[in-house]
Amino acid sequence: SCYFIPNERVAGDSTRECMDLEGNKHPINSEWQTDNCETCTCYETEISCCTLVSTPVGYDKDNCQRIFKKEDCKYVVVEKKDPKKTCSVSEWII
Known part of the structure; x- marks a missing residue:
């Protein structure tokens, strides 16, 4: 799933960056992993x-x-009785 955060710009501010929810700044068109x-x-x-x-x-x-x-x-799915054994998964959601 996805969500969006408005990039609040102050009038006259020509900075080309975004501020994330933690207060970190990122350049326009940049990508990062949280x-x-x-x-x-x-x-x-x-x-x-x-x-x-x-x-x-x-x-x-x-x-x-x-x-x-x-x-x-990522998730792994394992047996409750023997966590060293993986279980088959037929469906995943994002």
Whole structure:
């Protein structure tokens, strides 16, 4: 999923950058990855951020569990009884 943050410009301000939600500045047309596994792009009028994470939804929820690996920005689905074994996933959503 994605969300947008208006790039608030002050009249007479000719700076060509955006300020993200953490207060960091980014040049117009630049792209970066956040600590929350999102990729963001700075445009003249807004910042666009989209998740990099696909969430597993089609798996055996009785016998398996999903575990989020933040360092890789992804989920793995493993057996509850034996977390060393992966479970098959038939459907993912973004």
